[in-house]
Amino acid sequence: KAGVTQTPRYLIKTRGQQVTLSCSPISGHRSVSWYQQTPGQGLQFLFEYFSETQRNKGNFPGRFSGRQFSNSRSEMNVSTLELGDSALYLCASLLGASQGTDTQYFGPGTRLTVL
Amino acid sequence: AQKITQTQPGMFVQEKEAVTLDCTYDTSDPSYGLFWYKQPSSGEMIFLIYQGSYDQQNATEGRYSLNFQKARKSANLVISASQLGDSAMYFCAMRPLLTGGFKTIFGAGTRLFVKA
Numbered sequence: 001k002a003g004v005t006q007t008p009r010y011l012i013k014t015r016g017q018q019v020t021l022s023c024s025p026i027s028g029h030r031s032v033s034w035y036q037q038t039p040g041q042g043l044q045f046l047f048e049y050f051s052e053t054q055r056n057k058g059n060f061p062g063r064f065s066g067r068q069f070s071n072s073r074s075e076m077n078v079s080t081l082e083l084g085d086s087a088l089y090l091c092a093s094l095l096g097a098s099q100g101t102d103t104q105y106f107g108p109g110t111r112l113t114v115l
Numbered sequence: 116a117q118k119i120t121q122t123q124p125g126m127f128v129q130e131k132e133a134v135t136l137d138c139t140y141d142t143s144d145p146s147y148g149l150f151w152y153k154q155p156s157s158g159e160m161i162f163l164i165y166q167g168s169y170d171q172q173n174a175t176e177g178r179y180s181l182n183f184q185k186a187r188k189s190a191n192l193v194i195s196a197s198q199l200g201d202s203a204m205y206f207c208a209m210r211p212l213l214t215g216g217f218k219t220i221f222g223a224g225t226r227l228f229v230k231a
Binding site for chain 1: 150152157158159160161162165206216217218219220221222223224
């Protein structure tokens with residue numbers, strides 16, 4: 001069974017540009033969550049999608065948005081990039097069958113560098 | 116508000132010895148799940164172990180065990196017989212079990228160094 005895949009793995013952008021990151025969950029998983037990881041702030045929750053609906057959102061500005069498609073693949077978009085957006089963006093999926101014991105499985109991440 | 120605290124930024128352990136990584140949490144949710152993840156230098160987060168707040172026994176997975184003390188709100192990870200490959204960042208995480216969604220919050224992490 002294939003794991004969570006994220007594309008691209010590395011990305012370099014300049015300030016003001018926008019970027020779209022993609023995440024394909026494990027087959028059959030319906031929930032996809034996104035996290036931003038930086039050395040200073042650690043792992044911070046961005047948002048979670050389940051069956052194409054955003055169910056939870058972290059404390060990030062509106063420049064950060066996402067969506068989930070009917071095949072559970074998810075994209076996140078960051079507009080008007082700032083230097084502080086440089087980070088490792090991790091996607092995680094889980095089955096979504098039970099509230100508690102489902103385990104999140106993470107992808108390898110997309111490392112975004114904003115110049 | 117929910118919070119995870121990992122007070123040890125870095126830890127050293129001798130190969131083959133046991134090590135305990137500390138984790139305390141704060142939540143008002145009556146039911147919650149606690150997780151530990153390992154992040155090697157490659158960056159990928161690897162699930163290690165899960166403990167439900169309603170579980171009577173401490174969770175164990177191979178060389179990993181979770182020392183769960185509900186009254187103290189602590190969920191320490193114990194790694195027995197450390198190996199060089201255990202050198203990595205370790206994250207404690209929590210998710211409420213009754214509220215909707217699968218939002219999980221993470222601690223700041225502990226970097227473990229295993230010495231030969």
